[in-house]
Amino acid sequence: MKQNNVIRAMTRDGAARILVINSTEMVNEAIRFHKTAPTATAALGRVMTAASLMGTMLKEKNDKLTLKFKGDGIAGSIIAVSDYMGNTKGYIQNPEADLPLKANGKLDVGGIVGAGDLCVIRDEGIGDPQTGFSRIVTGEIAEDLCAYFAQSEQIPTVCSLGVLVDTDLSCRAAGGILLQLLPFADEETVVKIEENLPLMNNVSGMIDGGMTPEDILARIMTGIEYDVFDDFRAEYRCDCSRDRILDALSCFSDAELDDTFADKDTIEVCCHFCDQKYIFTREDIVSNRR
Ligand SMILES: [Zn+2]
Numbered sequence: 001m002k003q004n005n006v007i008r009a010m011t012r013d014g015a016a017r018i019l020v021i022n023s024t025e026m027v028n029e030a031i032r033f034h035k036t037a038p039t040a041t042a043a044l045g046r047v048m049t050a051a052s053l054m055g056t057m058l059k060e061k062n063d064k065l066t067l068k069f070k071g072d073g074i075a076g077s078i079i080a081v082s083d084y085m086g087n088t089k090g091y092i093q094n095p096e097a098d099l100p101l102k103a104n105g106k107l108d109v110g111g112i113v114g115a116g117d118l119c120v121i122r123d124e125g126i127g128d129p130q131t132g133f134s135r136i137v138t139g140e141i142a143e144d145l146c147a148y149f150a151q152s153e154q155i156p157t158v159c160s161l162g163v164l165v166d167t168d169l170s171c172r173a174a175g176g177i178l179l180q181l182l183p184f185a186d187e188e189t190v191v192k193i194e195e196n197l198p199l200m201n202n203v204s205g206m207i208d209g210g211m212t213p214e215d216i217l218a219r220i221m222t223g224i225e226y227d228v229f230d231d232f233r234a235e236y237r238c239d240c241s242r243d244r245i246l247d248a249l250s251c252f253s254d255a256e257l258d259d260t261f262a263d264k265d266t267i268e269v270c271c272h273f274c275d276q277k278y279i280f281t282r283e284d285i286v287s288n289r290r
Pocket of ligand 1 (some may be wrong): 238239273274
């Protein structure tokens with residue numbers, strides 16, 4: 001049995017909810033699928049870590065959350081999709097995006113993301129998905145999300161995301177903390193949370209040092225009473241299927257199919273998120289039409 005890596009808690013007075021994840025394995029799976037360069041690993045890893053935490057705040061079992069950064073930097077678009085248990089898949093348009101380290105020795109995530117918009121889509125399976133937008137502030141992901149929550153959802157949010165890339169290009173440690181104040185938060189608790197904010201920095205360093213999500217939670221809640229709701233396991237998970245891809249292909253017209261199958265009997269479609277390959281004949285596609 002693998003260890004649980006997500007913990008959900010709330011301050012005892014109900015002022016804030018706190019989520020902590022160790023996403024190291026999830027990010028290593030992303031590296032395995034996308035063969036990312038270090039800066040791309042950090043960018044994709046932070047977006048996936050954030051999406052996973054936001055996914056755990058969805059209401060229903062079949063809800064999905066998509067977090068998309070569309071900047072003008074060399075990374076191109078970065079997308080992560082999470083379910084309500086925080087299981088997440090991710091994609092970066094340019095996995096080779098990489099820049100020299102910044103003066104402070106950190107990976108230049110903001111540099112490869114660039115300026116643009118971020119978008120959050122919550123799909124509840126029925127009706128139109130709810131979509132929120134905001135501008136990318138720094139491209140460092142955590143700051144951008146705090147701005148998103150403040151502007152688009154009016155929820156005061158503190159977010160810390162970290163991805164530590166090792167010299168062999170694997171992810172040495174990755175994790176995230178998301179803290180949100182709930183309406184009518186008690187002033188005294190808010191002050192204590194603000195005092196503790198510096199303790200939330202360097203989440204990947206804490207994980208690298210051997211701290212569990214529970215240890216991290218205890219540290220950032222120093223002096224504040226809290227209750228743990230639950231803990232569970234979130235991992236890299238792709239929900240693609242042959243049927244779903246076939247449905248997407250079924251909207252091609254006869255002319256488009258003539259073109260596609262002009263010189264071959266089968267086509268291969270590769271899932272962007274997990275590299276799974278699916279092979280279809282023209283007959284497969286035509287017979288799936290309604
Ligand atoms: Zn897939």
